[in-house]
Each structure stands twice: as structure tokens, then as C-alpha cells.
Amino acid sequence: MRIHFIAIGGSAMHNLALALHAKGYEITGSDDVIFEPSKSRLEAKGLLPTNVGWFPEKITNDLDAIILGMHAKPDNPELLKAQEIGITIYSYPEFLYEQSKYKTRVVIGGSHGKTTITSMILHVLKYHEIEVDYMVGAQLEGFDTMVHLTEDNDFIILEGDEYLSSPIDRRPKFHLYKPNIALLSGIAWDHINVFPTYENYVEQFQIFVDSITKGGSINYNEEDAEVARVVEASENPIRKIGYRTPEYIVENGQTLLLTPDGYMPIEIFGKHNLNNLAGAKWICQHIGVDEEDFYEAIATFSGASKRLEKIAEHEMTVVYKDFAHSPSKVKATTAAVKEQYTNRTVFACLELHTYSSLNAEFLKEYKGALDAADKAVVFYSPHAVQIKQLDAVSEAQIAEAFQRDDLVIYTNPDAFKEYLFSQNLENTALLLMSSGNYGGLDFDEFQQHIH
Template sequence: MRIHFIAIGGSAMHNLAIALHRKGYQVTGSDDVIFEPSSSRLDKHGILPKSMGWNEDNITENLDAVILGMHALVDNPELLKAQKLGLRIYSYPEYIYEQTKDKLRVVIGGSHGKTTITSMILHVLNYYKKDFDYLVGAQLAGFDTMVKVTDSAPIIVIEGDEYLASPIDRRPKFHLYKANIAVISGIAWDHINVFPTYQDYTRQFDLFIDTIQPDGKLIFCKKDNDLNAIVENSNAPVEKIGYEIPDHEVRDGVTYLLPGETALKIFGDHNLMNLNAARLVCQQLAISEEEFNVAIASFTGAAKRLELLNSSNETNVYKDFAHSPSKLKATIDAVKTQFATRKLVACIELHTFSSLNKDFLTQYANTMCNADVAIVYIDEKTFEHKKMQPFTKEQVQMAFNDDNLQFFNDFALLESYLQSINFYRTNLLLMSSGNFGGLDLTKLARELNTVS
């Protein structure tokens, strides 16, 4: 099979390219820019483009398929050539389905917790040395790629993103996998550049349920009222299995599953909900609750999800991927509940298109009220890059409904402020899908003042 990737440098795209290369396919690709770690990883497998840029000569009649990444534009010269030649053009979710249509497909959807639920399932399957394929949105310990597609594995576990499949396919990715077993972790409005109203957004989950194969399973969060209504009103011929927070107890900063006293390395109601979703999926894959508990005890979390950067003098510093209102509130509440005797300094970087939209900003009201010190950081260059009007401190405070909220748009001033705080018996939570303007978070975490 001869496969060409247009925009091969993307996170999922380069991982799929490596997976197909390992499968023995002849893989080529192109992109206008490729960042690390994609560049080194493609180079390691000998499929890094020799030069950057688009070249229609890359597209020839003998290609079996062209896989189009979201980074490409509709007037991309390679895409236009492929269309002219009548070649089969896939989005990467379409091609994942093409590769796995004879497998049992587990698809994890929802506005939050997708990566963690998927990671938990993979961890348990790996613990018991099951043969499985996967697609996940973060690099996981024990897995050298984020995509694995083989001929032998009978199942595939897929993190199902609701964002668009490709520039020429405006369907959400998770609609294309045709799940046999599906999870919806909850619904919280996101991607407003594509789904301008909450109704537009929730409609995608209704449609997702309709894509589940007949006699399939839908595992869903019962605590989400809007999701409950969608599930109850659905006539899809599937079995509906609801879940809530499992019985547990927190002692001395450690969470234990009950009954059985299984000590966990993760914490927070949102992670316990994710755990219950993963447990129910694993039960469908013939792994008992007892077997699941044994395996999940060693799960340390997905990358950038409550990742511990440093711990000293009753001070923990965490980095988390939280960026949407629901994720922000859940993460703050988790740290505050787990360490009830410690203060919490919580800092979020607003970085996504949605979070920087003035009409969406009010969705953040009261999301940081459990933090003792709430900080919002926006890199002033982000507004310039996205050609958007910058927010003032007063606008941010009003949107978050917090007159005491600290606001920074210069990472050096943010760093200086954090270094001025005494963090003894105080945790620091740093949340972003960006990089805080290049701030070295690990170095910052080591250098905080934690002296009593």
C-alpha cells in the first residue's frame, strides 16, 4: 500500500504515519512546518519529508490513498492534484475506521476526560497483556506511540474527538469510527468557532449515539443532566449503561476505592468518574471488577493531567491540561478536596480560540472560587497571533465573577509574582493547553519558596 500524508506533522497524523510504516506500508508525507517531537520521530522511522512545503509532484496516480490533515487548507496544491486525479482522499479518522472495520471498536467521547479514560483502559489491557490497537491524544508511559494499528489485534480503543475531521470533511471525528462500545463522559460547550451555540454542540453527541452500531453499548455519565436527557430521548438500538462516582475514601492525601481498600495514585471526583467509565468498558472486554482494581492501582495518570512537577514542605506543584470552564473547575475542586488543610494557588492560561472569545469568556464565571488565590494569564502575543481584541483585567475579573482575581499578560511578571508567594502548606496548580509564554514550569516548581 502506498499512502501519502498531507500535513504529516500533526500529532495524530505523524503517529498514524508511523503506525502504517510499521505495518509495512510505503508512507510519504509533506508539511509546511514540522515541530518536535514529530520531526525527530518521523526521522527515526525514515519518513520525515526531505524538505518543507507543498509539492504537487508528491501526488501520483499510483497512490492507494491520500490522508488529509486538518492543518492543510482547501486550496492546498497537493490536495487539488489528488482531487484532479480522482484519488481516494481520507481524513485520518476515516482511515482509522478503514483499517479497523473488522475489529471491535471502543470509542471514548465527551467534552472532558477522554484522554484519561482511554489511558486507563489501555493501562489495564496492557497490564493483562491483551492484544489491542489504540488511538489516544497524549503520550503515555509504556507506549512509544499514540497510535497502533495492526492486523492481529481484535479490538481498538479510540479517543474520539468532537472536532472536525478535515478541511473538506466537516463532520466531527468521533462520528466516523462507528463504535461498538461508546463512552460519553459529559458535555460542556467547546469549539465555538465550529459550534457557535450550545445546541449546535450538544447535537453532535446526539448524532454520535446514532453512529453506535446496532446492539452496541453506550456508557454515559449519569451526573450530567443534559447528557442524561439526550440519552433518554435517543431511540438508538443500543444498551445504555450509566455511571457515577464510585464509593471511595480519602485518607492522608490518598484516595482508596471501596470496598477493597484499593489505593489509587490519582485523585479527584472527575478522575473517579473517569475510572468508573473505564471499569465498565473493561467489563465489556471480559475484565472483572477485581482484575480492574488490581491493574488500576498502578495507573499514575495521563501526561499533563494533574502531573506532579515537585513536592516539598507540604507543597505540591501540578501541571494540568485543563482549559475549558468545566475542566478548570473540576481540577481545582479535585486538588482542594484532596488537600483540604492546604491553601491553593490556581493559575490558568487562556489560550484556545473559545477561551479568548469575549462572548464565551462569561462561561468561566465562578469556576475558580475554590482557589485561595486565582490567577489568569494570557500571553499578549496570543491575541496578536489570533487577530483578536485583548482583554483588560477588569473584563477578566467580571467574566470570572471575582474582583480579587490576579491577571497577567507578561510571563516574566507572572513568574515574579509566583516567586514572591510563600508556598509552605500551599499547593500550586498550573493549567493550560499552551506553554505559559515559554515559562519553565519545572524550574519554577523547584524554586518556589516553601520555607515555614
């Protein structure tokens, strides 16, 4: 097949392009900007566009299909040409469904935890040499790409994102996969630029549960009241299996998980991660991995990329970087580090970087999110607020939102960096939470500073 990607440089898009190239498809693509690592990875396979920009002349009748990325606009010249001459246009999730409609589709959904759960499942299956197709939202250690597609594998594991499918398909991605087996980890309002009310957001998960194929199954986090309500209210004729956080203890900075054979040391930590583990165990069992084999494999799982990733450790200082930015993730991640390092000062630095987190109305959702930290700093860029065309957010509004008297707030990247580098980090667990980089913080430089 000949497939053309409009906006090939995206994290998800370029991985799908690489996966289809590996499958023997003829791939072309365009984009107006391509960053690393997408650029090098596409170049290595001969898929990097010769010139950046949009070229309608690339869109010809001998293409079998177009895959349209979210980065493109509805008036993209290549898209308009494809529509004009009648080429089949797929969104990213639509095409994944086309590739997997004769497989058993396992879809991991939820506002938080889905990348970690999907990563855990893939780690266990790889450990036991069980071949599956997959799509996951992070680059995993030991896996070449974030997407893997074959003709032969029976199962496909899909991370089910609730964000929109494409510029011309405003449905959430996870509505398109029609899972045979599903998991729902948690519901906490996010993406307010798309889902302006909490009720509207929750409705997307109701649609997801109802989209599970009849006779299929869902594993759900029964400790999340909203998840339990949504799943149990569904009239879809499916099996509904709840899961809970397993028993565990923390001794001398080491988390021990209770298994049928007693307590077992594991590399991950935090109540939310143990809850994710319980969900992953159920899915692996559906695929055919027994409990004992699951525990053997999960003992060596060290975490998904950018999720509580240890970036530096020196004597009495440990530094973690985490992608957390929504209120529920910030709260869970901060609490996890405090539980793991009870005898250290937990120093949490949060960057408000996303559209939701910089919205004055949404800010109040952060109340108490940093309470588990001994010291807390919030950084945000007024420039980022302007770029996103949002109403200005004041330091007073942020202080009011978090409800923490000793909260330190920075808006200047250089001042924040100076503050961070001046801190005494002895006997400290430092947690850097952001989907950005604090206005240009060089993490490698900071690692060198720690050492």
C-alpha cells in the first residue's frame, strides 16, 4: 500500500509511519516543522521529507490512503487536495482500527495511568516472549518504536487517549477502537479546551464503555468513585471486573509488594503505580499470563519514560522527573515520593504548562495537589499564557488555587533556575513535574550540578 502522512513529524504519527514502513508499506509524508527525535528516526529509514512545508502536488490518485495528524489544520492544502480528488482519509486512531479489526483489541483508557499500565503489560509480555501488536504513548526501554503492527499477531494493545482524533474528526481517539477487552484506570477532568465541563468530559468515558464489543470485558479501578459509577451504570452486555490497590509496604526506601509467595521487592513505587500494576495484572491474565509469571516479570519493570523517572542520585539527594501536570497526577506523584522518602525533605517543583493548567477557571482544581511536599514551587510563563491566548493568570490566583501559605511562585525562567541551583538538596527528594522544561531548564546541566 502507498500511504501519505499529513503531519508526519508528530510523536505518534512518525512512529506509525515507521511501523508501516517496517511492514512493507510505501510511505511518504509532509510537515511544516519536524523536531528531534522524530527527525533522526525518519531520516534513518529514508522517510524524512526533503523539504518542510505542505505540497499539494504530493497528493495523487495512486495513493491508497492519507493519514491525517492533529497538527494539521482543516484548511491544510494537502488535505484539501486529497478531499478534492477523493482519496480515503484516516485519522490516526481510525487507521489503527483498520489494522486491527480482525484482532483481539485491548484498550487501556483513563485520565491517568494509561501509559504506565500499557508499558507494564508490554514489559511482561516481552519478558515472556509473547508477541503482540501495540501502540503506546511513550518510548519504552527495549522497544524500537511506540507502534508495532503485524499481520500475524492475535492481540493488539492500544493506549486509549481521550483527546481528539484529527482536525476533521472531533471524536476522542478511544471511541474508535471498539475494544474486546478494556481497562479504565481513573477519571479526572482534563483537556478543558475540548471538554469545557466536567460532565462533558465524563460523558466521553461513558461512550468508551458502551463502545466495548458485546460479550467483551472491562477491568476498572473500583477505588475511583467516578470510574465505578460510569462502568456500573453501563447497560452494555459485558463482563465488569473491578480491581484495587494491592497490599504493599515501604521499608528503607524500598517498596515491597505482597504476592502469594510473600513480599517481593519491586522497582516502581507509589500507591497510584501499585494500583496501575493491579490493572495490568488482570489484562495480562486475559492474554494468558498466569499470576506467578506476571510477578516474576513485573519485578524488573522500572517505569515508563518520563513517569517518575530518576534522573540523578547522589549520596543523600535523589531527583525525579515526571510528566505530571493535571491536578490528580500532581497529587498522586507528590504523595508517592513522600511515602517512599519519609525521612527526606520532599521538594516539589511544578510547571503549569498545559492549556488546562493555565486556565484561571480550572486552576482551582489544584487545591491540595502539592500538600504532600515539604517545599513546593510553582513556575509558569506569562508568555505561554499569551501564546495560548488565555486570560492573564496572576501569582495571587495561583496562590489562592493551591491553598498553601508557603508556596513559592516564579514566572521568570532565569530566576527559577537561579533559585533551583542555589538550593541545598542534602537529604532531599526533588520532584520536577512538567510536560515542558521550565522555560528552558537544561536538565543535563542540572544533573551535572547535582554531582
